[in-house]
Amino acid sequence: MNPPRPTPTPPRALQSRDLKSLARETDSPRGGSLWLLAPEQIDQLAEDLQYDRLDVEQAALRQGVIPERYARSLNALTQQDQLALLESHVAMVGLGGLGGHLLELLARSGVGTLYAADGDSFEPSNLNRQLLATAQSLHQTKAKAAQARCHSINPSVRLHVRDQYLDSDGMLDLLQGAELAVDALGELAPRRKLAQACHTLNIPLVAGALAGWSGYVTLVRPDGIHPVEFMGGDDSAEKKLGCPGPTVSLVASLMAAEAINTLLGRPALDGRMLVVDLRDMSFETVTL
Amino acid sequence: MNIELKCFATLGRFAPENADAYELPDETTVADVLTALGIPEEEVKIIFINGVKKELHAPLADGDRLGLFPAVGGG
Numbered sequence: 001m002n003p004p005r006p007t008p009t010p011p012r013a014l015q016s017r018d019l020k021s022l023a024r025e026t027d028s029p030r031g032g033s034l035w036l037l038a039p040e041q042i043d044q045l046a047e048d049l050q051y052d053r054l055d056v057e058q059a060a061l062r063q064g065v066i067p068e069r070y071a072r073s074l075n076a077l078t079q080q081d082q083l084a085l086l087e088s089h090v091a092m093v094g095l096g097g098l099g100g101h102l103l104e105l106l107a108r109s110g111v112g113t114l115y116a117a118d119g120d121s122f123e124p125s126n127l128n129r130q131l132l133a134t135a136q137s138l139h140q141t142k143a144k145a146a147q148a149r150c151h152s153i154n155p156s157v158r159l160h161v162r163d164q165y166l167d168s169d170g171m172l173d174l175l176q177g178a179e180l181a182v183d184a185l186g187e188l189a190p191r192r193k194l195a196q197a198c199h200t201l202n203i204p205l206v207a208g209a210l211a212g213w214s215g216y217v218t219l220v221r222p223d224g225i226h227p228v229e230f231m232g233g234d235d236s237a238e239k240k241l242g243c244p245g246p247t248v249s250l251v252a253s254l255m256a257a258e259a260i261n262t263l264l265g266r267p268a269l270d271g272r273m274l275v276v277d278l279r280d281m282s283f284e285t286v287t288l
Numbered sequence: 289m290n291i292e293l294k295c296f297a298t299l300g301r302f303a304p305e306n307a308d309a310y311e312l313p314d315e316t317t318v319a320d321v322l323t324a325l326g327i328p329e330e331e332v333k334i335i336f337i338n339g340v341k342k343e344l345h346a347p348l349a350d351g352d353r354l355g356l357f358p359a360v361g362g363g
Contacts, residue, residue, distance in 0.1 A: 098363040186363040214297040231359035237298040238362025
């Protein structure tokens with residue numbers, strides 16, 4: 001089971017603390033001032049007040065103070081958007097090619113709570129594309145590498161990671177408490193199971209897949225159709241064409257952007273599928 | 289008539305040289321294109337014409353953009 005959600009209101013000791021008085025005032029690129037809290041100040045406040053860094057960052061944004069680690073996401077994201085991301089809960093299945101890049105982007109973007117699962121360990125053939133695969137992490141579990149990476153790039157994110165391959169029941173369990181799911185799997189059969197679990201629990205799903213230099217990204221509504229439903233058996237093209245790094249990281253970036261769009265209530269690929277090909281640099285959005 | 293044909297991933301090996309202006313007789317369907325190029329029907333999982341998903345027997349018109357997508361599941 002995922003841990004219970006904390007109450008959305010900030011703890012009292014944080015609410016009554018004037019965080020703006022601690023913040024560094026700087027010029028906003030849009031005019032006026034920005035108030036920034038540096039990462040070490042977040043660490044110190046969390047330690048002094050005995051709260052998670054995530055609580056401190058949420059409280060800061062409610063007071064109009066920006067955790068500095070997110071300052072360069074402004075004004076692509078508003079302060080309200082950033083707070084909404086910090087309050088979001090996203091479940092992701094797979095921590096390999098797509099999953100490693102997605103974890104990186106969602107954590108750096110400040111998506112506050114992530115539930116993730118992968119039962120695999122790194123092997124040399126992962127090194128061409130998987131962000132979490134390094135000489136040091138070879139033969140380690142993907143779950144362990146994900147936890148370490150997430151802590152090093154954004155320790156405010158609550159990442160709950162399971163070192164296991166999920167069956168249908170496991171997917172239903174992972175999705176508990178999430179408002180969005182991400183399909184970062186690498187084969188057709190488990191993708192179908194995840195789509196079914198999202199349908200059962202009424203959770204939207206951002207999905208992406210690739211083979212060679214071609215790939216797609218889509219948002220599957222709970223009553224919508226995952227493209228995998230059109231794809232028949234389990235003989236898919238990536239076995240012949242491989243999974244080169246640029247296609248993997250591009251598809252993951254597009255998925256991360258659509259995950260953020262969806263969390264902020266402005267999805268772009270609702271019922272549509274973005275199809276890309278990097279050999280001829282073509283992008284087309286098609287209606288399913 | 290001419291169409292613009294895009295064959296994704298493993299279907300790329302069937303793409304004609306003049307895929308950007310692929311010449312076809314009038315009243316051609318997607319199925320006719322697969323036959324002409326020797327593309328096995330079962331390898332084509334998603335068909336789109338001018339950005340909208342279509343079925344195998346959809347008719348084609350001059351200037352259409354036809355996309356053929358196989359089973360793709362890697363990550």
